[in-house]
Amino acid sequence: MAAGSGRYVRYLLFAVFGLAVLFFISRSSIPFPDTAGLVNLNPSKEGSKAPDTVQDASPPPPEAPAEKAPPADERANATFVTLARNSDVWEIAKSIRQVEDRFNRNYHYDWVFLNDKPFDDTFKKTTTALVSGKTHYGLIPKNHWSYPDWIDQDKAKKVREDMGQRKIIYGDSVSYRHMCRYESGFFFRHPLMEQYDYYWRVEPSIDLYCDISFDPFKFMRDNKKKYSFVLSLYEYYETIPTLWDSVKKFMKEHPEHIAEDNSLSFLSDDGGKTYNKCHFWSNFEIGDLNWLRSDAYVDYFDSLDHDGGFFYERWGDAPVHSIAAALMLKRDEIHFFNEIGYYHVPFTHCPTGEQTRLDLKCHCNPNDNFDWKGYSCTARFFEMNNMDKPAGYEDEQE
Numbered sequence: 001m002a003a004g005s006g007r008y009v010r011y012l013l014f015a016v017f018g019l020a021v022l023f024f025i026s027r028s029s030i031p032f033p034d035t036a037g038l039v040n041l042n043p044s045k046e047g048s049k050a051p052d053t054v055q056d057a058s059p060p061p062p063e064a065p066a067e068k069a070p071p072a073d074e075r076a077n078a079t080f081v082t083l084a085r086n087s088d089v090w091e092i093a094k095s096i097r098q099v100e101d102r103f104n105r106n107y108h109y110d111w112v113f114l115n116d117k118p119f120d121d122t123f124k125k126t127t128t129a130l131v132s133g134k135t136h137y138g139l140i141p142k143n144h145w146s147y148p149d150w151i152d153q154d155k156a157k158k159v160r161e162d163m164g165q166r167k168i169i170y171g172d173s174v175s176y177r178h179m180c181r182y183e184s185g186f187f188f189r190h191p192l193m194e195q196y197d198y199y200w201r202v203e204p205s206i207d208l209y210c211d212i213s214f215d216p217f218k219f220m221r222d223n224k225k226k227y228s229f230v231l232s233l234y235e236y237y238e239t240i241p242t243l244w245d246s247v248k249k250f251m252k253e254h255p256e257h258i259a260e261d262n263s264l265s266f267l268s269d270d271g272g273k274t275y276n277k278c279h280f281w282s283n284f285e286i287g288d289l290n291w292l293r294s295d296a297y298v299d300y301f302d303s304l305d306h307d308g309g310f311f312y313e314r315w316g317d318a319p320v321h322s323i324a325a326a327l328m329l330k331r332d333e334i335h336f337f338n339e340i341g342y343y344h345v346p347f348t349h350c351p352t353g354e355q356t357r358l359d360l361k362c363h364c365n366p367n368d369n370f371d372w373k374g375y376s377c378t379a380r381f382f383e384m385n386n387m388d389k390p391a392g393y394e395d396e397q398e
Contacts, residue, residue: 076217078198091204183317209341209364229280244275278377279322
């Protein structure tokens with residue numbers, strides 16, 4: 001019995017030892033992960049929370065440094081300016097994004113927004129977030145967006161009805177007439193604009209097709225340019241039948257405001273007797289605010305304004321600005337920016353010259369370029385100034 005008990009104890013010890021060996025072997029063969037980098041691999045028994053996820057051991061990438069605007073002495077005293085309604089917010093947001101991505105993210109120029117109604121919070125928050133410079137929001141004074149005392153509103157109403165029946169674009173619109181008058185004679189007088197010397201007008205829903213590798217404001221200042229454009233065309237005559245008569249009256253009354261080396265031949269084919277309807281398309285323009293504030297321009301606008309054509313016809317700010325620039329400025333004070341690719345429905349300015357387009361990373365189709373088509377006046381501008389047209393323009397003619 002004692003011998004049997006001894007054998008039983010030995011068997012039991014061998015069994016325990018065997019189980020221990022098997023456990024050690026099996027424990028060593030399981031690929032348990034390294035606990036480095038793990039958090040709470042063995043949670044407390046009190047909760048049933050699953051283990052936390054593995055943390056990335058690599059450091060987070062450094063934040064890109066914010067781009068700084070050039071020093072103040074390297075920039076012009078300038079601003080973008082936009083006339084817009086609250087309902088235009090998403091269309092102007094698109095335009096701002098284009099301007100910022102192609103140019104202003106490197107310069108941080110300010111932006112002035114003007115409206116005949118107070119801007120709402122959505123408009124202000126959205127545009128402020130997009131603009132790299134400071135944003136300013138201005139309310140247009142009522143006397144700048146209403147009928148002046150000398151306008152016969154019944155007569156103006158009959159004109160609108162007639163133009164509407166004849167399907168003249170914006171012919172029956174009251175707000176469009178106020179807009180044209182305001183852009184012609186008042187935007188540069190707004191208190192928010194008084195601090196600046198140059199402006200760049202930006203409309204909702206525009207496209208900028210190319211990188212702008214230089215500062216157009218600084219170019220204007222350094223080269224003593226006072227007005228610039230990218231598109232030109234003929235005006236719809238039915239909207240301005242008596243505009244040139246008013247201009248000729250002004251020229252006769254104020255010969256002191258007419259520049260000697262002017263661009264009359266851009267406007268007229270017969271020495272000023274008639275207007276050929278050529279004008280710079282003013283939805284894009286970069287200009288000198290001090291010129292617009294001058295006695296010459298203010299006298300010109302006041303003369304046209306009292307003749308009533310903004311309401312008795314449908315005078316646009318484009319021919320009003322263009323005629324003033326062509327008559328009051330010297331030829332070399334007006335500039336054409338071939339390098340700035342631009343679209344505003346329905347016309348495209350795609351820079352002429354393949355290498356120019358490649359260098360500026362343009363994405364426009366040169367076949368869409370309006371500059372050398374028959375209804376454009378840009379070729380006339382080049383010929384008047386005895387300028388060579390850009391290489392490759394022949395391929396873009398109709």
